[in-house]
Amino acid sequence: MRDKTIGEVVLDVRHIALSFGGVKALSDISFDVREHEIRAIIGPNGAGKSSMLNCINGVYQPQQGSITLRGQTFAHMNPRQVAQMGVARTFQNLALFKGMSVLDNLMSGRNLKMRTHLLQHLWRWGAAEREEIEHREKVERIIDFLDIQAYRKTPVGRLPYGLQKRVDLGRALAMEPQLLLLDEPMAGMNVEEKQDMCRFILDVNDEFGTTIVLIEHDMGVVMDISDRVVVLDYGKKIGDGVPDEVRNNEDVIRAYLGTAH
Numbered sequence: 001m002r003d004k005t006i007g008e009v010v011l012d013v014r015h016i017a018l019s020f021g022g023v024k025a026l027s028d029i030s031f032d033v034r035e036h037e038i039r040a041i042i043g044p045n046g047a048g049k050s051s052m053l054n055c056i057n058g059v060y061q062p063q064q065g066s067i068t069l070r071g072q073t074f075a076h077m078n079p080r081q082v083a084q085m086g087v088a089r090t091f092q093n094l095a096l097f098k099g100m101s102v103l104d105n106l107m108s109g110r111n112l113k114m115r116t117h118l119l120q121h122l123w124r125w126g127a128a129e130r131e132e133i134e135h136r137e138k139v140e141r142i143i144d145f146l147d148i149q150a151y152r153k154t155p156v157g158r159l160p161y162g163l164q165k166r167v168d169l170g171r172a173l174a175m176e177p178q179l180l181l182l183d184e185p186m187a188g189m190n191v192e193e194k195q196d197m198c199r200f201i202l203d204v205n206d207e208f209g210t211t212i213v214l215i216e217h218d219m220g221v222v223m224d225i226s227d228r229v230v231v232l233d234y235g236k237k238i239g240d241g242v243p244d245e246v247r248n249n250e251d252v253i254r255a256y257l258g259t260a261h
């Protein structure tokens with residue numbers, strides 16, 4: 001494990017329950033995430049991982065439980081409010097504008113950070129221009145960091161899937177998040193692309209100090225990079241701890257042997 005300092009609890013999930021009609025997607029789920037951690041949520045298909053992430057970023061409203069983000073507890077917060085609290089997210093099926101360039105997609109990630117609005121643009125050209133330059137500089141830094149300079153003008157839809165996932169990570173990073181939620185960032189990638197993505201996740205964590213919650217159904221991929229792992233199965237938490245504890249947990253072994261993973 002790398003040498004790094006794990007801090008205070010920044011996200012505290014308590015007794016979350018979520019149902020869709022008769023389907024219990026999540027039952028009494030509790031776990032916490034500490035500053036600077038890479039925290040994985042793993043589990044077989046349908047275990048409730050995406051539902052959990054959707055509760056954290058305000059897309060789903062759980063019927064029970066609470067989520068505390070940097071000391072602020074919320075029952076009903078919408079995704080925009082959560083984003084304004086410094087939480088960014090990538091999506092399993094990508095949330096990119098396929099016809100737009102890499103650069104413009106990354107600029108779209110800075111929307112929340114833009115202070116000057118249309119009216120101000122009309123009255124205060126200078127301020128708006130300065131702000132635009134500042135945003136572009138931030139985005140250019142992310143482009144360098146993710147090593148995608150060669151594609152900055154390319155429409156995202158023309159890029160191979162692995163690179164599109166990297167751009168989606170860049171769009172989330174453009175929000176300068178304190179907490180980054182990654183929804184299966186390695187899904188659908190070949191081995192080399194997975195290694196690259198692991199490297200970028202570790203670098204984001206190291207260089208920006210970003211706390212990361214990562215969901216994945218492939219246990220092997222996340223074990224090397226995660227500080228602690230929560231395991232869900234059929235909406236219940238069956239394991240929680242450092243990778244070695246989770247690897248040797250009998251309930252976890254049983255859940256994974258019972259599936260095709």
Ligand SMILES: Nc1ncnc2c1ncn2[C@@H]1O[C@H](COP(=O)(O)OP(=O)(O)OP(=O)(O)O)[C@@H](O)[C@H]1O
Pocket residue numbers: 020023024025043044045046047048049050051052217
């Ligand atoms: N919007 C929804 N409406 C109805 N049922 C849902 C909805 N979202 C999730 N579910 C159900 O909740 C359960 C958990 O699904 P979820 O997508 O959270 O699991 P997952 O662990 O992310 O699975 P996967 O690895 O396949 O993405 C499943 O039974 C799923 O069918």
